[in-house]
């Protein structure tokens with residue numbers, strides 16, 4: 001069964017001090033938005049429902065959202081987006097205020113109420129959890145852990161999108177929810193102040209999940225509603241002197257542009273069913289994949305600000321909304337035969353600290369619908385919590401208990417298996433990282449007095465990786481050169497504007513590798529050119545900006561250039577314990593001697609990279625090289641290009657020569 005995304009438009013009232021005009025209005029029939037276009041007349045955008053300036057929060061909720069809540073209880077995922085320019089009323093619509101509560105508090109209240117209407121058996125084994133994340137500059141942050149500012153990964157497993165580590169907090173009452181939500185909102189606002197960005201420049205995604213047990217079918221249905229307050233969709237123009245603001249705008253543009261491209265590609269899919277949908281080009285679209293042509297029921301509320309001032313943005317917002325309206329999703333019920341979650345067995349269990357621990361996933365998990373691990377012992381204790389034969393589910397108490405016991409055993413076995421797999425995967429990743437660190441240390445070790453040959457089991461993977469990396473960089477630069485030209489002449493647009501953040505990063509890395517190589521060979525002008533090219537792709541990167549200034553200064557003053565050592569983003573103690581042991585003599589040695597040994601990337605432009613790795617200075621082995629696996633720090637003496645480029649923008653340093 002397919003279901004089109006439901007799109008409605010809402011025009012906000014005039015705000016104090018705004019110059020009023022009739023540029024944007026609602027048609028007399030109430031089913032279209034009209035935008036006046038000078039003397040040319042008006043553009044008409046029809047929608048399922050259009051809400052005028054007097055529409056209430058209640059009207060929007062009752063008509064657009066409430067009818068979907070039943071679906072959540074049936075195991076479907078519903079996603080509600082608020083889209084529009086800054087100040088068009090997205091947050092008002094989603095969150096509202098105590099006098100005019102928006103969709104979020106109304107959804108929570110209604111869902112809690114709906115749960116109380118469930119048959120007792122089902123209610124007792126059903127639970128809600130909430131997750132809240134923010135996507136800022138194409139990075140995902142957990143708003144329940146915003147203080148630590150750690151970025152979350154997105155994993156795609158087949159059709160499933162998971163965010164490992166995203167915290168899901170259980171709640172039962174509106175008061176519990178409000179407390180959790182308000183704390184997260186406060187953390188969001190503090191973080192945005194610290195990072196010097198308005199929260200309206202990030203996307204906020206609140207997920208309310210429910211697992212609902214149906215003893216009749218012996219299934220757990222896992223429904224979810226995502227409430228998404230997108231960043232302002234205005235054209236974040238890449239102007240001004242503030243590099244970090246430019247990069248921020250570019251990143252916001254990128255996610256919203258990708259969103260628009262996904263919507264467009266889905267529209268075009270009828271013409272070309274094999275067309276690629278660029279979900280993977282931004283984190284936002286990866287996260288929202290289910291809501292866009294996927295298995296979620298989708299609702300888009302298009303928020304509009306009145307007035308000629310917003311005319312251009314309003315038209316592009318409405319065009320986006322008109323395209324979104326044609327997207328067909330294919331909602332699926334998410335259910336599994338499984339035991340009820342843990343909390344049913346201990347009703348008195350408060351949402352203490354353990355509830356904050358990210359819970360493991362199981363089965364279908366859109367954005368990570370969580371569950372607790374059922375405890376078999378507890379299960380026996382609580383069989384009385386299940387309905388008697390007199391309840392309307394038509395099962396005797398004994399039958400229900402048998403079912404539950406069986407499911408609990410299955411679930412525990414499955415969980416154990418899952419955990420083992422996760423441990424094995426973790427070990428594999430650690431081994432891979434160790435391998436990478438060894439490679440870095442080998443490359444970074446200067447000098448080569450006493451030569452020994454490394455064992456082949458250690459050397460072979462390094463050589464292969466090294467060659468792969470080198471090929472990747474060479475290929476990338478070749479591709480980029482051709483593309484840069486093509487974009488400049490044909491599209492009259494810099495290539496950097498259309499690449500994904502990952503591609504930009506890789507391209508910058510390739511230029512840095514070349515720049516470093518030229519610098520090593522004292523071709524400062526060549527190096528400067530390459531670093532400048534890299535900066536086109538990563539304009540906000542302070543390390544790059546600093547290096548450019550350093551080289552410019554060296555050229556201007558006619559002095560030898562020696563790059564300043566960059567500190568790694570690890571603690572000093574970790575750094576000092578894990579750094580390669582470099583003697584004073586090595587430090588004094590002219591750079592040109594060590595450089596050949598230092599790196600191999602782009603070596604074919606110099607002396608051939610790989611043979612250099614075959615030699616190893618026994619006296620200068622980094623300490624870490626001898627430490628047993630698992631006890632190693634991940635740090636080494638100098639950062640790789642990738643790490644160097646990943647350094648966060650440092651306030652106040654850019655521009656200071």
Ligand SMILES: Nc1ncnc2c1ncn2[C@@H]1O[C@H](COP(=O)(O)OP(=O)(O)OP(=O)(O)O)[C@@H](O)[C@H]1O
Nearest residue numbers: 012013085086087088089090091092093200231232
């Ligand atoms: N329907 C409405 N009724 C009354 N006030 C509204 C309405 N919509 C928006 N407002 C008010 O307009 C202002 C801007 O709205 P809001 O902050 O929700 O915009 P936004 O689109 O979320 O902006 P941003 O992208 O910057 O977060 C707020 O003061 C809000 O209270």
